[in-house]
Amino acid sequence: MxxxxxxxxxxxxxxxxxxTALFTAAGTDGDKPATIAAGLVxxxxxxxxxxGLQLASTYLGELExxxxxxxxxxxxxxxxxxxxxxxxxxxxxxxxxxxxxxLAVERASTYGVATVVIRQSHHIACLAAFLQRATDRxxxxxxxxxxxxxxxxxxxxxxxxxxxxxxxxVGIPTDGDPILIDISASITTNGMAGRLRRGGKKFPxxxxxxxxxxxxxxxxxxxxxPPGSLLPLxxxxxxxxxxxLALMVEALTQGLSGFGRAEAPTQWGASVFIQVxxxxxxxxxxxxxxxTGWLAxxxxxxxxxxxxxxxxxxxxxxxxxKKRALAEGVALYPGIIDALEPHATRLRVTPPRPxxx
Amino acid sequence: MxxxxxxxxxxxxxxxxxxTALFTAAGTDGDKPATIAAGLVxxxxxxxxxxGLQLASTYLGELExxxxxxxxxxxxxxxxxxxxxxxxxxxxxxxxxxxxxxLAVERASTYGVATVVIRQSHHIACLAAFLQRATDRxxxxxxxxxxxxxxxxxxxxxxxxxxxxxxxxVGIPTDGDPILIDISASITTNGMAGRLRRGGKKFPxxxxxxxxxxxxxxxxxxxxxPPGSLLPLxxxxxxxxxxxLALMVEALTQGLSGFGRAEAPTQWGASVFIQVxxxxxxxxxxxxxxxTGWLAxxxxxxxxxxxxxxxxxxxxxxxxxKKRALAEGVALYPGIIDALEPHATRLRVTPPRPxxx
Numbered sequence: 001m002x003x004x005x006x007x008x009x010x011x012x013x014x015x016x017x018x019x020t021a022l023f024t025a026a027g028t029d030g031d032k033p034a035t036i037a038a039g040l041v042x043x044x045x046x047x048x049x050x051x052g053l054q055l056a057s058t059y060l061g062e063l064e065x066x067x068x069x070x071x072x073x074x075x076x077x078x079x080x081x082x083x084x085x086x087x088x089x090x091x092x093x094x095x096x097x098x099x100x101x102x103l104a105v106e107r108a109s110t111y112g113v114a115t116v117v118i119r120q121s122h123h124i125a126c127l128a129a130f131l132q133r134a135t136d137r138x139x140x141x142x143x144x145x146x147x148x149x150x151x152x153x154x155x156x157x158x159x160x161x162x163x164x165x166x167x168x169x170v171g172i173p174t175d176g177d178p179i180l181i182d183i184s185a186s187i188t189t190n191g192m193a194g195r196l197r198r199g200g201k202k203f204p205x206x207x208x209x210x211x212x213x214x215x216x217x218x219x220x221x222x223x224x225x226p227p228g229s230l231l232p233l234x235x236x237x238x239x240x241x242x243x244x245l246a247l248m249v250e251a252l253t254q255g256l257s258g259f260g261r262a263e264a265p266t267q268w269g270a271s272v273f274i275q276v277x278x279x280x281x282x283x284x285x286x287x288x289x290x291x292t293g294w295l296a297x298x299x300x301x302x303x304x305x306x307x308x309x310x311x312x313x314x315x316x317x318x319x320x321x322k323k324r325a326l327a328e329g330v331a332l333y334p335g336i337i338d339a340l341e342p343h344a345t346r347l348r349v350t351p352p353r354p355x356x357x
Numbered sequence: 358m359x360x361x362x363x364x365x366x367x368x369x370x371x372x373x374x375x376x377t378a379l380f381t382a383a384g385t386d387g388d389k390p391a392t393i394a395a396g397l398v399x400x401x402x403x404x405x406x407x408x409g410l411q412l413a414s415t416y417l418g419e420l421e422x423x424x425x426x427x428x429x430x431x432x433x434x435x436x437x438x439x440x441x442x443x444x445x446x447x448x449x450x451x452x453x454x455x456x457x458x459x460l461a462v463e464r465a466s467t468y469g470v471a472t473v474v475i476r477q478s479h480h481i482a483c484l485a486a487f488l489q490r491a492t493d494r495x496x497x498x499x500x501x502x503x504x505x506x507x508x509x510x511x512x513x514x515x516x517x518x519x520x521x522x523x524x525x526x527v528g529i530p531t532d533g534d535p536i537l538i539d540i541s542a543s544i545t546t547n548g549m550a551g552r553l554r555r556g557g558k559k560f561p562x563x564x565x566x567x568x569x570x571x572x573x574x575x576x577x578x579x580x581x582x583p584p585g586s587l588l589p590l591x592x593x594x595x596x597x598x599x600x601x602l603a604l605m606v607e608a609l610t611q612g613l614s615g616f617g618r619a620e621a622p623t624q625w626g627a628s629v630f631i632q633v634x635x636x637x638x639x640x641x642x643x644x645x646x647x648x649t650g651w652l653a654x655x656x657x658x659x660x661x662x663x664x665x666x667x668x669x670x671x672x673x674x675x676x677x678x679k680k681r682a683l684a685e686g687v688a689l690y691p692g693i694i695d696a697l698e699p700h701a702t703r704l705r706v707t708p709p710r711p712x713x714x
Contacts, residue, residue: 077640078639078640080468080469081468081469082468082469082470082638083468083639085640111437111438111439111440112437112438112440112472113439113440113470113472115470115634115639119640140612142605154659155655155656155659157662157665157667157668158656158659158662158668159661159662160659160660162652162655162656162659170601170604170608172604172605172612179604181601181605182601183597183598183602187595205594213660213661213662214662233595233598234544234591237561237562240671241541241590243656243671244527244538244540245540247649247652247670247671248499250649251529251536251645251652255497255648256497256639256640256645258640258647258648259640259644260651261651261652261655262648275470277613281435281437281440282435282440282472282474282613282614282615283434283435283442283474283476283612283613283614284615287615287616288612288613291607291608291612291615291618291619292608293619294617294618294619295608298519298618299512299515299600299604302511302512302514302515302516302517303570304516305515305570305571306569306571308514311512311513311515312514313604314597
């Protein structure tokens with residue numbers, strides 16, 4: 001039997017070790033290499049293949065060029081206990097966000113709700129990958145991120161991009177597995193548009209506008225000059241809803257952190273909002289879990305619409321992926337290990353061998 | 358010239374005075390009558406005609422039947438400074454939410470972020486009507502509400518309703534007018550479905566499922582036995598996004614307050630989440646206003662799509678309505694004054710006269 005690329009699996013520990021060695025050799029200090037490596041691999045475990053190890057080669061390139069800061073701590077702009085603002089100094093975003101989540105988790109036990117915002121972080125990769133750091137401790141968490149240097153989503157009724165897709169993720173503990181929500185204010189992303197375009201495919205609906213402002217299912221519309229734009233959630237029918245979400249996310253990230261589009265930044269990066277909520281400071285964790293567990297069950301037990309086998313709660317598929325990957329190894333998206341090869345050679349790090357390889 | 362109903366206008370003060378007299382005569386104590394009256398009229402000023410004075414006759418009926426509690430204070434379940442949980446005792450929701458917003462505004466100046474949740478509130482009417490109590494003070498605010506006794510929205514992939522539309526509103530101060538966002542996790546509401554049905558009209562798109570789970574634009578599908586359901590934001594194409602929002606809103610409202618669907622309540626009511634954020638506790642109010650003002654301008658100045666005159670920022674039309682109503686009087690939606698007549702007669706309150714009437 002031939003061994004197709006999708007059957008090549010790696011041990012989780014081997015991938016983390018490899019990425020740790022690469023980021024160590026690239027000069028990041030302290031716990032940064034291990035934290036970045038674990039964060040990226042966590043995204044792959046959950047099935048977010050575009051926001052996992054695929055980003056490692058780009059980050060290593062940013063470290064080489066100086067676009068990403070390799071050493072030191074974030075600047076504490078304000079610390080008022082329940083609220084913290086950091087200057088991220090373009091440090092690795094996965095490491096910054098992990099540290100910020102852990103700080104918010106710690107502070108939430110004192111204040112009930114703790115909020116950390118970061119300006120001038122580097123890219124933070126997969127938002128969903130941070131959620132279980134809070135939900136495993138019986139805490140609810142919200143993470144939002146925007147990149148003020150990039151615009152691809154137009155306001156509802158307009159045709160010039162103002163926003164990034166403005167992702168936000170919410171982790172909700174239940175009496176069983178946590179609910180892990182990872183959505184955005186736009187229908188789709190530039191990454192997806194590029195992937196469909198390369199494959200000669202269309203969007204499943206009119207998810208974009210061409211440069212004239214006409215709805216289209218053609219991803220090529222985003223690559224014209226001037227370019228088209230991505231439609232906010234709700235599209236041409238009720239896109240005022242996604243428009244509202246985009247404004248909310250950009251206010252939480254760029255507004256609160258005090259760094260955004262008004263500064264007209266040009267470097268790839270992120271303004272980040274992280275909030276951790278302790279149900280014990282409200283009606284109690286048992287009551288919280290009773291309600292959220294009831295909801296999760298009512299969804300999973302829901303009679304499905306024609307053509308659907310079963311209703312899945314957000315995060316359910318990702319957690320099943322993760323369980324399998326931990327047991328059987330990770331099947332990486334094709335090309336990821338190849339993309340890291342030049343960095344491995346340059347940094348003299350030995351790539352991992354696949355399971356059975 | 359004939360005087361059509363849309364031309365009948367009332368002075369804002371007269372309407373508030375009328376509603377105050379009705380709620381006083383109906384037995385609500387202290388500042389409740391004036392607060393409920395001002396809150397409902399505020400919704401009419403902003404153009405939310407289904408959630409303003411139209412609700413007064415229903416509320417007066419609930420007071421008469423005992424479904425709404427008329428006197429006293431909420432029970433303080435927990436108060437930890439930055440986080441407060443109230444038992445609402447089915448007190449008037451407009452009054453409870455107003456008090457909770459004012460408490461969160463006060464606490465935000467100490468803690469940076471203050472969160473108040475309410476369980477067993479009565480209905481809180483129009484979420485957008487509370488936002489300017491925070492934004493006028495340079496504070497950001499989020500309000501979410503759900504009714505655990507009612508279900509009309511199915512989870513994505515399912516066909517049995519689990520959620521209410523789960524509205525949430527966000528108020529964002531800028532360097533000019535505030536941004537006032539008022540959206541929900543579903544595409545549309547039962548109220549809108551009922552209005553279209555009575556008018557023999559369809560939804561503008563496939564915004565509902567019939568009882569078999571097939572997408573439809575027919576509002577009658579919601580009134581069959583068994584009934585159909587409203588689709589989450591994103592519909593059959595990408596309704597996992599609205600599904601995530603619904604879970605988020607129900608966790609914040611029912612999960613944190615500790616009262617929800619797990620208790621299988623049968624009385625109309627609300628679980629409520631209110632959070633006020635002080636930008637001064639983060640990167641500063643000036644920086645916040647600079648970013649949000651830049652965004653609002655970039656949207657208003659955006660080149661519109663064909664058929665649209667200009668891009669409007671959320672709240673822009675409502676604030677223009679309000680300005681006009683304060684200057685020229687309020688043109689109430691037809692039937693509202695008529696619906697209050699039986700209560701006015703019963704409670705011996707004199708209805709207001711229209712301007713020039």
